[in-house]
Amino acid sequence: MGGFVDRPGLVLGQLTFYLLLIGGIVWLIVHLVRRSKAGGSSGSSQARWQHAVNVCTADPRYRLGQVAAVNQVYPQRGTAAWVTWYGTGQPQNTWFENVYPPVGGWVIVTGGIGPDRTTFVVDQVHDVIA
Structure with missing residues (x-):
């Protein structure tokens, strides 16, 4: 079946990594927008x-x-x-x-x-x- 190996732990780890990465990027964007609206470049x-x-x-x-x-x-x-x-x-x-x-x-x-x-x-x- 090709090179795909079904490893639930590996898939769950990758999914967790990408969710944390996306969450971190979203948090950073929200933080920068709030800071600029609050006068971050004041x-x-x-x-x-x-x-x-x-x-x-x-x-x-x-x-x-x-x-x-x-x-x-x-x-x-x-x-x-x-x-x-x-x-x-x-x-x-x-x-x-x-x-x-x-x-x-x-x-x-x-x-x-x-x-x-x-x-x-x-x-x-x-x-x-x-």
Whole structure:
């Protein structure tokens, strides 16, 4: 019957080895994903955050805000979203032309009040810290 020898102990040992190997790989992937979400690479994002705060504090043209909610996404046009501004905590309806920021992400933007006198219209997104 060819070279196959039926050895239950050998088959069980190989099966155990592969299950442990797969389990270890899954654990490693989950660990790395959790670490990166918790700020495992916080050195660079922390530095970007501090730089954003410094720039926005020193120059009033730059505004730092967190995307609290997305009202509407218009494909190939942009995003209408609620942004909560850093420092004041004031939420404001905001229009991002051809930009689609993530909910929860921090944006460094320039722009001004639109013709409706309530919406902040973004001229340029300078950085997104997710």
